[in-house]
Amino acid sequence: MSMDALQLMSGHVQLTASSNAPSSIRDSRGSWEDQDALSSKLQETSARRSRKVEGGVFFPKPENAVTVAVSSRVLFRTDREQKVYEQKGIEEYLSYQIQHENKPFAPGPAFSFVKALEAVNGRLRALYPQSEELFDLVLVTYNHAHVGVRLINTINHHNLFIERFCMTGGSSPIGYLKAWHTNLYLSADADKVREALAEGIAAATMFMPEKLTEVSETQLRVAFDGDAVLFSDESERIFKTHGLDKFFEHEKENEDTLLDHGPLKGFLEALGKLQKKFYAKGQRLDCPIRTFLVTARSAASSGIRALKTLRAWGLEIDEALFLAGAPKGPMLEKIRPHIYFDDQMFHIEGAAQMGTIAAHVPYGIAQTHQNKQK
């Protein structure tokens, strides 16, 4: 079969090249100019069968790595395509995608988070070239494989290191999330996120804010709400049903009782493990991972229980901000996290207004009280 036979039914198909000159991580790759390069490209691919590439591990076993699964709608901006899907149906949507196959998508809300994960990986590989304890990125999308070529072209265009993906063509991604030992799943679809949470996988819904404040390119900064995110929603239940006074009373009485864990505790734990690897090499001050607790609890009272719980879990959090009910937006704007996890849409919207990328964790009692403010 000749190379010329590589044709779409409706036009010529070509995978487009990475836009930049190869960096040291990508030396084995080269660019994909035309179809004559196809066979030499494929030879390079087979040379990568051995998992260890010079300078570190690039294809860790999923169970050893911190696997972050992102959907195409949060990694990239696909608003126009979403509209086509919603207004004209799936066949139109797919043919639109194929027609625009060589047009890369713009970055979406999870893009800078993914870039930051790659930066951390670079630092980890430099210190521990044999280790598989890295971030492993997997694109997990409901999209059909028809859209696959456009997604691959886009990943090439932005020079992202995403080599693993699942395009499930409409089937539920949950089974695949489990098969990949997923530590965190980010999606634009709240139903899928809820499904993942129900299966014990940390997950959050992401939204594209109107404006985006600049975030660090060298340090991964992750911020968490406390109740119903790191911790269970037990205290929030008290507050919602009995009010603030009862909440304070309950927290004081139970100060020495540990809070139960919430859906994102495991992810904080995974981040902590990676942080310790930097500390072990004397890089505490220069650590490329920084974690934040941003809670409505007060430092002097209800916050104590939160801190005691974290300490008992052996989890260090770099900065704990107790807002005592003050709005979170301005504080988050100062912190500039790559992602902020909260269970209440009110806070998510507040964060987005100030340009912070926030991810909603649809867990706990707050989901039935969306309009109440804390």
Added chain:
Amino acid sequence: MTASICAASDTRKNAEHTVVVAITSHSVFESRDGDDVFGAGLAFPLLQALQRVNEQLLEGNPDESLLFDVVLVTTDRKQQQQRSLIMSSTTHHGLDVSRFCFSCEEDFVESLQTNAVDLFLSTDRKELLQASEQGVVSALLETHSASPPLEQLRILFCGDFLIQPDAGLKLAGAQSAKGFLSRLGEVRRRFSVQDSPLSITVLTSRGGRESCGSAICVLRSFGINADEAYCLAGAPRAPILNVLQPHFIFMSFDG
């Protein structure tokens, strides 16, 4: 050597346009001691899925001629001599089989060729290697699935079937593969993107995203738009296959 004998059943289809799928009897049936018919074997869910596709094709067009045409083939002497048992078991289970080929190890590939078989399915890799080396498009029957069988016919193409790095772009038995793939693509296009009774998946185990991308493109060049695509880049296959639950898998059988 006993010459292979082929027998037609009553449900023979219009030969011209069909996709002839030959399945080994040892994967369709299971011996049951003390029974005068064979029991349902590992390939039963596949046969049911093929039948369902045919039913829906006919629902869409009662004069449809592009249908799956199932042939049962024996590949060893023992089964070759159980002709009547195989035929009566087929009737007993109400299977939609149009022909039987009673061959043995030495001549089953020949009988696949003379019967213009488009696709050969077996659980035995040696048989598959033999057949594919002689230009018969072959795929491995997947039978390990523990959960209840899916209604949808699920077909999996592995990257190493579509792209062979050492030999450039080459498919096993390129000409016959080309014909089969374009007919399979035609069958798939009879149905819409969603709620199709068959689904076609691409999976690459090694290499990065570009190798999966080129596998998707190779299938497209043969007229098949894959429904699903998985790029493992070295991650273990088994957990993913357990979720995917393909009925049969196109792969490289050598090495």
